[in-house]
Amino acid sequence: DPYADDPVRHPALKVNSQRPFNAEPPPELLTENYITPNPIFFTRNHLPVPNLDPDTYRLHIVGAPGGQSLSLSLDDLHNFPKYEITVTLQCAGNRRSEMTQVKEVKGLEWRTGAISTARWAGARLCDVLAKAGHQLCETEAHVCFEGLDSDPTGTAYGASIPLARAMDPEAGVLLAYEMNGQPLPRDHGFPVRVVVPGVVGARHVKWLGRVSVQPEESYSHWQRRDYKGFSPSVDWDTVDFDSAPSIQELPVQSAITEPRDGETVESGEVTIKGYAWSGGGRAVIRVDVSLDGGLTWQVAKLDGEEQRPRKAWAWRLWQLQAPVPAGQKELNIVCKAVDDGYNVQPDTVAPIWNLRGVLSNAWHRVHVFVAP
Ligand code: MTE
Ligand code: MO
Incomplete structure (x- = not known):
């Protein structure tokens, strides 16, 4: 072995x-x-x-x-x-x-x-x-x-x-x-x-x-x-x-790390956390978060070190505390990041699907239930 x-x-x-x-x-x-x-x-x-x-x-x-x-x-x-x-x-x-x-x-x-x-x-x-x-x-x-x-x-x-x-x-x-x-x-x-x-x-x-x-x-x-x-x-x-050229710099990326897909969250307020990063030293300038599958958006707070333009080699962690709209039984949480070239993530996976499954950077979606 x-x-x-x-x-x-x-x-x-x-x-x-x-x-x-x-x-x-x-x-x-x-x-x-x-x-x-x-x-x-x-x-x-x-x-x-x-x-x-x-x-x-x-x-x-x-x-x-x-x-x-x-x-x-x-x-x-x-x-x-x-x-x-x-x-x-x-x-x-x-x-x-x-x-x-x-x-x-x-x-x-x-x-x-x-x-x-x-x-x-x-x-x-x-x-x-x-x-x-x-x-x-x-x-x-x-x-x-x-x-x-x-x-x-x-x-x-x-x-x-x-x-x-x-x-x-x-x-x-x-x-x-x-x-x-x-x-x-x-x-x-x-x-x-x-x-x-x-x-x-x-x-x-x-x-x-x-x-x-x-x-x-x-x-x-x-x-x-x-x-x-x-x-x-x-x-x-x-x-x-x-x-096709070999992949070098990567496109803008973000994902939700909390809450997890399928989780039940408390009613009242929800805390959403995640990461965002872009290739080639491009800085993440904003992360947008939606609780309703992308109909309306709120801007997340970017944590961690401030990034230098063109030399943003590391990710930003981000979070958003948002009120859970009264009466909601479930939330479709979505995140998407923007880098300093105003590059954005595609909304769905199908148009960027490729046989090797690389460069997967569509909006990240998490579905959660709200505790009664
Ligand atoms: N280098 C060697 N020698 N052998 C490997 O298999 N994997 C590459 C790269 N360097 C690899 C390698 C790939 S595809 C990735 S994503 C990164 O190492 C992963 O680095 P990590 O294991 O430290 O996270
Ligand atoms: Mo890799």
Whole structure:
């Protein structure tokens, strides 16, 4: 069993798959803290978790022509200036289970919890690439990452991001060795992972082994044959993965974490809580909440840290206390967020349905009963 050596996990996690391990925190725990505690941070593994020795660990950076290749120990990485940044990570498949309700899709049945937020610390990728002789170039280039996790044929997890993002000091791309002040937990990439603020989780390669700069995107399955969006009309017979770009920045997203669907709430007043986030550093400027299925709306209060324009890498938690209209027996609670590009979430799932069940960001709806 290649999974026999996987780490022990927190019992509160809702497991979507045991081997490889995929799990999300229950919604009410997810928004209890702005920073998600490490033990309940959602976990998305495609392969067994490698057990890496921090003393012999080396990160291989392929050098630029005329530059030098680097073989960096953990100590070497610690010798680069240390940066710390709060970043929300979301899987492209977050809320896939709502797409399944429209029509079957291929993928894990994530509910609203394939998203979490941590303070990550490490060396800046741009500093390490510069040391290996890399510079921004006019022609298209990509930074390819390879993990040290691999399948029985020896194929490693891999992904890439455009060089321009990697070299931009303002983009905050990290080779992270700390998560919330602790060494990375094994499930989250010990000893080193990439953190790409504002970009889909799939590019945040864990157990990082190798970094190279290439004229083309990573040839990894997960870059080229997965994590892409398609029209609702495309099926597995007609899909052409080369025709769509790989997902990088994600669209605006929000979800209700309290109350839960099917719950009974007190009459009088109801407290509604949730999260909102957008990709590419776009700040959430507003969350609208409806108690009547979207006929009328109220603006929620945004909690947590104020966000810098174009560098809003982390989510906002939000809440709304609202009177329950007298005589109501049930409520159809809905939320939708707006980002600083005035991008909004689509109202229903069907028009954004896609065969892989990614990019699921329709208005989130929760139906509750009101106690008599
Ligand atoms: N990196 C490696 N090496 N192997 C993986 O399976 N999964 C990716 C990404 N990095 C993965 C990986 C995906 S799809 C996501 S959503 C994030 O890691 C999840 O990170 P987390 O498990 O720390 O939440
Ligand atoms: Mo993912």
